[in-house]
Amino acid sequence: MKRIKNIKYIITVLVGSSLIFACTNLEVDEKDSVVVESSDAGFVAGDPTELLSSAYADLSALTDQANVYSLFDHTSDEMIPPTRGVDWGDNGVWRTLHAHTWDPTHSYVLNSWNQLNQRAFKCNQILASNPSAQEAAEAKFLRAFYTWQVMDLFGQVPFREVDEGVDVDPRVFSRSEAFDFIVKDLTEALSDLPDTGSSPTNSTATQAAAHAMLARLYLNKAVYTADNPEGGYTFTTDDMNKVIEHCDAVTDAGYSLESQYFTNFSVNATSEIIFTTASGSPQNRWFMTLHYDQNPSGWNGFTTLADFYAKFEDNDQRKGNYPAPDGSEFSGIARGFLIGQQYNDDGEVIINSRNQEPLAFTSDVPLAGASTEKGIRVIKYHPSDAGQYIFLRYGDVFLMKAEAIMRGGDGGGTTALEMVNTLRTTRGASTLASLDEVAMLDERGRELYWEGIRRVDQVRFGTFTDTWGEKTNTEPFRVLFPIPQQALDSNPNLVQNEGY
C-alpha cells in the first residue's frame, strides 16, 4: 500500500515537472539588429537608402595604398615599392607585385577579390530592396564600377543572386559575359542618373560618370572580349565610335580641361572632377610616398622609376613644381615629382634623421635593400589643400577620345594628334609632331600617373609584360591575376586562369 502511495507521489512530481520543463522553443528575439530573412530563407528588402549610403561609404577601401590600388599601379611601370631594410618588406607582398611573381595565395589578390565582389553584392541587395529609380540607377552604376575591376583584374566574374545562400556556389561569368553585364548596367542606369556638371564633391553617380565608364569599357572591349586575354586585340571602328559618343556626352555635360593641372586634386577643382568618394581620404597617397623627416611625416614608401620620370619635359605642368616654403604648414612639400634636396616648411634643408645627411631623393631605386633617400616621390593630392579622392577625371575622358580616334573612330574632323596637342598645350608641354601608340601610352602615363589606371593602359597597349626597372619577368599570362586560392577552394565553378 505504501509503495502505491509512493508511486502516485512520484508520478505527480515527475509529470508535473515535465510540464514545467522544456518551455523554450530556442528562438530568441533580435534586439540589436534587423532580421532581413523571411521564414523561407528568401531575401526580404532592407532599407535601400541606408544600404546605398553604406555602399558609397565602402568606396573608401579603394583609397588605401594596398589591395586594389596596388594591383593596378605597382604592377605597372610608373610605381615601385622598394623594401627599405626593415621597412616595407611586408612578407614580400610588394616586391612580388612589382616583379610580376605573385601567386594565387598573394594576400592583396585575395583581398581585392573579396572587397570588390562583396561591394558588388551589396548593390544586388539594394536593387532587391525596392529602391527608387535613381537609387536603382546609382546601385547599378556602383555594381558596374566594381564588376569592371573584377573583370579587368581576374578575367572571370562570379555572380550571386541576393536570395542565394551559402550553400549555392555562385555562377561565373566569362570575361565577355561580364563585359555585356557591365555595359547593360551602365546603359540602364544612364536615364535615371542626375545630369550633374563638374564638382570637386561629385561623390555620387551621375550620367557623366556612367558615360565615362562606358567609354572606358568600349575602349578596352577588344581586351575584355579577346579569345586570348594575352592578346592581340582587335579594336573595331564601331567600338571606337561608341567611345567617342560617350566621351562627347561627358563634354556635353559641361566638363573641360582644367588650366592648372594640380588644381584637379585640390578642394578648388572645377571642371574635371567626374566621380570621387566622400568617405576615406586621399591622405594615404602622400603618406605612402613621403619621407619620415618631411612634414607631414610619411611612411617613406613608394616611388616612381627613373625611366618613367624621364618621359616628362621640364615645362610640363604635370612634372610638378618646386615647393615654396614660407613657414606655413606643408609648404615644404612640392607637387608632382619630388627629386633631389628636400626642404622643410621654413625652407631649411631637411636632414635625414637616419644618417644625419641632407635628405635628397635619388632617381635610382632598387626593389630591395633601398636606403631611405632612394627614389623619386610623387605628390598629386597635396596635404595643404587635398580634395576628395578621384576615381574618374575628365583628363582621362579627353585622352580616351583621342585614342579612339587614333584607333579608327570618327573624330568629326578632329585628329588624335590635335587632341593630344590640345591637352599638352593646356598642360604647358610642347606639341608633338606625330602620334603613335608609344606616344599615346606615354601621354596617358603623363596625364594619369598614380591614378590607378596604368595597368589597364599597359595591357591594352601590349606593354604590360615587357621589362622595366627591377622587373624582368615577361610571362604573358600575367595580364590576368590568378583567382585567389581560397576563392577556388570556396567555389568549384571557378577555374584557375591559364598559367597559374
Next chain:
Amino acid sequence: MKKKLLRLIKMCSYYSFIGLLAQVVFYNFLFASGLSAQEVKSIEEVSINIKLENIGIKEAFRQIENRTNYRFAYEDRDLDKDVKINYVSENATVKNVLLEISKEASLSFRQVNNDIDVKKIHNNRKVSNSQRVEIFQGDITVKGKVLSAEDNTGLPGVNVIIKGTTNGTVTDINGDYSIEVPSENTVLVFSSVGFIQEERTVGTNTVINVTLNVDIKELSEIVVIGYGQVESKDATGAVTSIKEEDFNKGVISSPEQLIQGRTAGVQITSSSGEPGAGINVRIRGTSSVRSNNNPLFVVDGVPLSGDDVSGGVSDVGFGRTAPKNPLNFLNPNDIASIDILKDASATAIYGSRGANGVVIITTKSGKSGKDVLNYSYNFGVSNITKKYDLLEPNVYLDAYETFNGAAARDALDGGAETDWQDVIFRTAYTNSHNLSYGGGSEDSNFRFSLGYMDQEGIIENSGLTRYTARFNGSKSFIDDRLTISTQVTISDTKDDNVPITDNSGFEGDLLGAALKANPTLPIRDSNGDFIQLSNSEPNPAAMLALSKDFTNTLRALGNISAELKIINDLTFKTVIGIDRSMSNRTAAFSRDLNAATGILDKGRLFINDISIKNTLWENYFTYDKTFDNVKLNAVLGYSYQKFERSIRDSETTNFRTNDLDLMINNWASADMSLGNTIVGRNSSATIDELQSYFGRINLSYASKYLLTLTLRADGSTKFGSGNKYGYFPSAAIKWRLAEEGFLPDLFSDLSLRAGYGLTGNQEIPHNLYQERQRYRDWDIASGGNIDGGGLETVAFANPNLKWESTSQLSVGLEYGFVNNRIRGSVDYYYKNTNDLLIQITSAQPAVQPFVWTNLDADVINQGIELFVEADILTGDFSWNINANYAYNKNEVKNYSGLINTGEINGQGLTGAFAQRIAEGQPLFAFFLRKFAGFDNEGISVYEDGDFQQFVDASPIPTSTAGLTNNFYYKNFDLSFFFTGQFGHYVYSNTANAYFTAGALANGRNVTKDVVGNGESNLNAPDVSTRFLEKGDFVRLQNVSLGYTIDTENINAISRLRLYVTGQNLLVFTSYSGQDPEVNVNKSLNNVPSLGIDYTPYPRSRTIVFGVDISF
C-alpha cells in the same frame, strides 16, 4: 503574435511528450528492479535430486545453483581442474552433496544465508565434517549506531557487512542499523567512503555502536563528475580530481593557476605574466580552431559561459589589448577541489560543451562540529625573471655609427644612460588577506568568507585588486528529506592595465618601446618634461605616466538548490543559478602623449561596458540503489541556460585638458562643438539559450564490472531550425581486475576502463544562421576623420550551421601496488573533431569576406597520459612523489583548403603571417621561409627561395610533464614542483620586429647578438625560420616550505602554520626570449594562433611569506 503563441504551445507539448516518454522508460527500470528478498533456508533442510557423473567442480556448483537459491563464491585458483565429481542421489540434502564434493575436491563450504563460500582445504584428511560444511543463518539480530569521529553525529549510508560474505545492510539517515548475523563468531565490517574501515566481532553483544574515523586519503578519492559524484575507483571515465592540499601555492590570482602542471594532458598557459591575464587551457590537445578553445568551467554546478566578461580596448595605434581572465572573480582560497573531466565518457553529460573537457570547481563548505574561524595572510615579492640583454649605450652608438657614420652617431647620442627596462619594471608586492568562518550541525552547515588581494604587477602602474565575499550554506528539513543549499559569491575586481597589446605595429606598445628606445636618451629634458621624439618612437615612461587604463568588474555568481528525497533511493534536485557581471573598462590617453597617431594635442578616451546575465535552471532525478551485487545510479534531468550579454562602447577625442582624471570624470572637457569629437562607437545586446535533456546510468556488478551510459540532447539558439538539437551519447566500461582475486597480492588495485563518446561545441558568435543587418561601428580614423556607421549585413548567414562534434575513444589502466603505496594510471585516447566551426573565406560575391561554416575536415588528437604517485617513505620522515607525463600528436586530415593565421606585426611586417592550417599538418603548423644565413652583402638567403613553406615545426608540445616531491618531517613540510613542455617551437615576433640590423640602423636598440651577426642594415627581416626556436623547457614552478606550530597548549588557536613559497624560481630552456611558455593572441581573421611570442607582459619570480591561523 498568435502564431508565435501557438508555436510555443506546440513546442511545449512536444517536449513534454518526449520528457514523459523518457520518464516512462525510467519508471519501468525503477520498478522492475524492486526485487523481493528471498527466504533463506539451511542447506540441511533443502533436498535436491542430483546426478553428477564425472564432471568438473564448477559444473557441479552450477547444477546445484540451478536447483536452489544458493550461490557459490569461490576463487578459480582454489578449484582443482583435474578433480571429477561422481555423485548421484535422489532427495539428498545439499549439505550431504557438499560433504561429498568436499572430500573429493579438498574444499570447505560455509553457508551464509544464500551464499556458499568455498575455500581450499590444505590438509584434506584431518578435517572434520563440521569443518567441511559450516552453516550460518541469520538468527542473532544486532543493532547499533555508527557515528562520525569528527562530530559524533550519526553517519548515514555506512555499509555494515558480515565479514567474508557480501551480505549486509546500510545505516539509515541517523546512522542506525539492524542486521541478522549467523553466529557469535560473526565479524561485522563497517565501511563508508572517506572513513577508515572498522571491524567488530559480535560476541554476546546485540548492540554494537561504532565510531568511524575520517580517512583523509580515502576522502580524496571522491571525484565530482557532473550531476553527482563517484568514488574514484568507480569512475569509468578519465577524471582527475585535485584537492586543496595539492594545489599550487603562492600568489594565485585565479583558480586555474592552482592546477597548472598538476595533471597529465592538461596544458594551462597564461597569455602573459600580467596579473589577471587571460588563459589558455587545453585538455588532451587542441581540437577546435576558434578563439575560444577553453574547456567548460562549472562552478558549484553552474556552467559558466565561455565569453569574456571584460572588454578589450579599441586599437589606439598600439594594437588590440586582451580581455582579462574571466575566472579572476573566484577567490582561490574558497576552492576545495577542482575536478577535470578529460574523456568523452566523462564529459558527455555536458554534451555540447564538453568537447574541450570540463573543469568542475567546488567551493568549500562548512563542516559540522565545532565552528572554525580561519585567517590567513600572505605577502609576496615579485621580480621579472629575465630582462632582454640589450646593448649598452656605447656599444649601441658604435654599432649605429658603422651603419650611418659619425655625424649620425653624434645626432643620436642623447648623452644619458637610460635602461628603459628598469624604467618600466619594478619590484612588486602583493598582500592578500582571507578570513573565513564556518561550521555546522547535524542538518546544516555554513561558511562565510571574505578575501582581499592587492597584487602589484612588475610593470609600474599595473596590478589587480580584488575583494571577494562568499557564503555557502545548506540546511535539511522534514527528517532530512529536503535539503536547501546555496553558494553565493560576489567579487569586485579592479585591473590596472598598461598599454601592452597583442599586435602593435612599427611604433611598438609599452614593452616594444622599452626594448627599442634609444638608451642614450634621458627620460625628461631639463624642464622636467618627457622627451618625446615622435609618435613612432614613444617614450615608455611617458606612455605610463600619460595614460590611465583600468577595468572594474563586479560579478556575482550564485545558486540555490533544493534536493528532495522522494523515496529512499530517489531524489529530485532543482537548481537555480545566476551569473551576473558588470564590467567597465576606461582607458584615457593624455593629449600630451606623443605615441601612435591621433593622440597628441587631442587626447583619447575609451569607455567599454560589458554586462552579462546568465541564468540557469536545472532539474534532475537521481536514483541510487544497491541490489545484492548490483549497484545502480541513474540520473535524468533537464537544464535550461540563458545567456544575456550587452556591450556599450564609446570613444572621445579633442580634449581641452591633459588631466587624465578630468578626461575620465568630466567628459565635457572634450570640445564637442568641434566635429569628430565623440563617437558612441556602438552598442549591442544579444540573448542565447541552451536547453538540454540528459541522462546517465552507472551500473556496477560485484564492484568488478562497471558500466556507464550517458546521453545528452542539447538545443542551442546558435543554430538554425533544422540543426538546433545535437545528441551526444557515450558509453564506458570498467573492469576492476583487483576484485577478481586472481592477481598476486602485490596488486592492491588494477582496473581497466574503456569509453567512447561524442561531444560537441557551439562556441560561435550569436546568430549566424539568419541574415541580419546592423549599423557598423563608428571609428576615429588615424587622420582624425570619423568613419563607419553604414548599414550592412552582419554576417554571411549560414542556415546550415550545425554542431561541431568530437568523438573520443579512451582506454585507461589504473593500478596500485603494495597497499597503494605506488599508484597511478595510464591512458590512451584518440580524439577526432569534425564539422569544425570556423570562419572561412566566403564564396564571393557575398555580404562579408568570411563565413562561418562547418569545415569538412578532421582534427585528430591522440596521446598517452601517465600518472604515478608513490609514498617512498612513510613515518616520521615521509616522502611522496607525484609525476605526470602526457604525449599528444595533433594532425589535420581530410582537408583540401588552407587557412593562414599567426599574424606577425612590426615594422615592414604588414600582412605577414607565420602559421597555416592545412592537410597532414598539425594545427597552427609554422609556415615560414627557410633561413640559411646572410650572403656577402648581409642580405638573408633562403634555402629553397623567397617563399613560405611548412618547415616541420609545430607550436603544440608533443610532451608535457609535471613532477612533485613532498617531504614531511615532524611539523615541517616541504614540496618541490617541476613542470615542463617538450617537442614544440616558439616563433619570436619580438626578435623579428625589434632585433635586426635594420632596426639598429634606424636608431633602435637591439639585443647583443645583433651586433656583428653579418646582417646588412638594408636587409628585410621577412618571416622565416631565423626567428623560430625550440620551445622545450623545464620550470621549477613551486617550492614551498611550511611549519605547523604545536598549538596544544594554546587554547584559542587550533592550528597555526607558517610557510614560505617560491614561484617560478628557475627555467631551463634554450629559448632566447623571456619565457618559452608564451602564447600571445596573434589571430588572423578570428582564427587563433599558437605559440607566438610578441612582447607579452613578462613573467615574474615571486617569493611569498604566509601565515594561516584557525581558531
